[in-house]
Amino acid sequence: MCVVSLIPIRPGLEPERRDAARNRELLLRAARELIEECGADGLTMGTLAQRAGVGKGTVFRRFGSRAGLMMTLLSDAEAGFQGRFMFGPPPLGPGAPPLERLIAFGEERIAWVLEFGELARAADVSAYNRFDVPAAVLWHRHLEMLLREAGLTADPWLMATSLSAVLEPERILHAVRVHQIAPERLAASWRELVSRVVRGA
């Protein structure tokens, strides 16, 4: 089960120093606590450092940026989703016809956003190249592959880009939270969209 990680895995033979490892654990634990208490948007890097009992520089050394921290916190959830659509049971995983996999992909993604969306938004915001983050690239490739398998010949790469846009956390959350759109209605619209996109070659 080869899952793409959101943060650069330390390449093999260069172990982490003990204080670094300890501080990383402290920081992750503190971050989860703070998000529990104040929500993802309410977490600040300063209070995080304070809560974990480390300096602010340490936080940024570890995660690079606020978005980087959020991505690290998301990585478990991302990995789960990735595992399911790449190696899990059909119709999301391999084995089902491509259109059904596309439909299932959207449905699962919508459910995923509803569960982890706040974190995802916090991770996306102000990430200048949020489209080139490994997980986003992987989803894109997956969609492109499914489109090809479904027989779409007209620029599957760009069509995958468009479909990714439709599933962006920010828009989904906005539809659900502000416009009170039921998740099933989002899923139905997605089904309609991808069906039409791949219909007839």
Added chain:
Amino acid sequence: MCVVSLIPIRPGLEPERRDAARNRELLLRAARELIEECGADGLTMGTLAQRAGVGKGTVFRRFGSRAGLMMTLLSDAEAGFQGRFMFGPPPLGPGAPPLERLIAFGEERIAWVLEFGELARAADVSAYNRFDVPAAVLWHRHLEMLLREAGLTADPWLMATSLSAVLEPERILHAVRVHQIAPERLAASWRELVSRVVRGA
């Protein structure tokens, strides 16, 4: 030619005080200069105030936020685009069949993003409800109407949301600038997408 404005128009009989009007002109002129010199991302509210020779508070009183300033600067361009798709000549304006209008809408929007996109990105970023800004609502309604006219019965409102997502400035700019996608290729993909969406009732 009734064009929706991006900033709340002062309702009728309450004229602007003369110093306020003068400062607004100073600020807009200074903002355009600074963007010319440093780019939209390089403009800071502090330097803008300094350049215009006013206090920082005045800038925020005038425009509310950085995003508000950018929207004000965009409003001419927005108004032009709005006028063209609502009242201009076909195929973008009324008179052409809905599918052709949809296609033209995307093509014009892509061209528009390539011209004013940096500003549009600066306006979008961190506008929590950027989807509810008057211009965005108008585009959305327009797309929805065209979809209905084209005979789409399956949730035109959400489908319009999805199509709006595809045309977001951030994604278009990313495709062109980072992935070197030619604008014509974007337009072709859009054409393919909307054709398939409305094909067959």
Added chain:
DNA sequence: AATAGAAGCGGACCGCAGTCCGTTTTGATC
């Protein structure tokens, strides 16, 4: 012209993300 109060002004101030650099900790080597 005098006046009053509302509208506008300005810049000190706040909280935040992110940087910098002198100091401390760590673990491999002898």
Added chain:
DNA sequence: GATCAAAACGGACTGCGGTCCGCTTCTATT
């Protein structure tokens, strides 16, 4: 156990968007 370079640390510092509030300027009224 002593030594040392590399890695990690921490918190003062910067620059930003945005707020606040005492002061100034305008305009309507007389």
